[in-house]
Amino acid sequence: MKEQSLRSVPGIPTVLALLLALGGALALFIYGIREHDAAFIVGALILGVVALFGMCGFYMVEPNQAAVLSLFGEYKGTCKDQGLRWNNPFYSAKKISLRVRNFESGKLKVNDLDGSPIEIGAVVVWQVVDSAEAVYNVDDYESFVHIQSEAALRAMATSYPYDQHEDGKISLRSHAAEIAKHLTEEIQERLAQAGVNVAEARISHLAYAPEIAQAMLQRQQAGAIIAARTRIVEGAVSMVEMALEQLSARKVVDLDPERRAVMVSNLLVVLCGERGTQPVVNAGSIY
Template sequence: MKELTVRSLPGIPALLGLILLIVLAIVVFIAGVQQPQPVVVIAGILLAVVAMVSLGGFYMVEPNQAAVLSLFGKYVGTVKEQGLRWNNPFYSAQKVSLRVRNFESGKLKVNDSDGSPIEIGAVIVWQVVDSAEAVYNVDDYESFVHIQSEAALRAMATSYPYDLHDDGRIALRSHATEISKHLTDEIQERLAQAGVHVIEARISHLAYAPEIAQAMLQRQQASAIIAARTRIVEGAVSMVEMALEQLSARNVVELDPERRAVMVSNLLVVLCGERGTQPVVNAGSIY
């Protein structure tokens, strides 16, 4: 089922024409009664009936709205011209909004690709681009959009880990652009038959499930501490190496292997310690 454009008449001229037709019917009817002429009376009544039936052909189309017309259950076409319109009075018109709409899914509880339970929610921006498909291909296109969007969100969430790993995989928390594109494509694939275009889909809520949130927080803290310690040790080793090289190059002091080891140990303690060190000053020996 694809959308077809059908012509419609402007409503104001059609309304004026029907008013004139009603006035004419009244005049003819009165003239037939006064003569009297039964044929003229019947003609006046028929004109009045035609005018009254034709009044059922008026309908209003608002901006960014479409009217889907059908005749006795058969799709006729779609009218998108805004304002008061007139068509065959036996057409039934169903209004479909073409405006951009959005909704936020509920917080869904799913398992990521690592099996960890997480909570995830998304904001989906969409609009109807084919009114015929939206009306006739699915039963209730708005409900269809909501349910299929949540199903696509669940499927997408199970394809990625929550957090970034060392293997370079895309993660839900760290690759917002890639995740948004995948989610948009996943929803669009499910909604294509409903005449709906998905403009954007982005994650609005992402968190570990409450039962493992505390454990995962400790894991993240441990990873952050290890990363910080690794950086501190790398910097400290570089500084110790630079200090020994400069002492040797400038002939400040000659250190045997044992004293070099002691000096390296002391420097590493000073540079890698969490608290400030208290120096011990050697004032020499009395002997």
């Protein structure tokens, strides 16, 4: 079922014409009564009934709204002309909003790729682009959008880990743009048959489930400490190597292997320690 455009008649001129017809019917009826002419009376009644029935063909179309028209259950077309419009009074009109809308899903509890329970929620921005599909392909398109969006969010959340454990690996917390793109595509695929276009979908809430939140926080802290220590050790080793090379190149001091080992140890303690070191001054000979 695809949307088809249907032309309509401007409402204001049609109202005036029908009112004029009603006035003419009333005048004919009065004339028929005075002249005792049954033909005028019957004609006036027929004209009045037709004009009154024609009044049933009016409907209002607001900006960014569409009227889906059907005749005895058969889809005839969609009118998007704004203002007061008129069509066949036998048509039934169903109004559909074409405005951009958004909703925020509830906090869903799912397992990520690593099997850890997490809470996740998303904001979805959507718009009806095919009124016929929205009305006839699904029972309730608004409910369909909400349910399918949450289903897509669940499916997407199980495809990625919460945290990035390896460089270059996409995770829910570290790659917001990639996750939003995947979520948008996942929802759009499910809503295509409902005549809905998904403009944007982004995660609005992301957290570990309460029962493991404390343990995962400690894990994150441990990972951060290990990463920081790794950087510190790498920098310290580079600085010690540079110091020994410059001392040797400038012939400041000639160190035997034992003294070099002591110097390396002292430098690493100074560079890697969490607190400031207290120097010990040797007043005697170093030998």
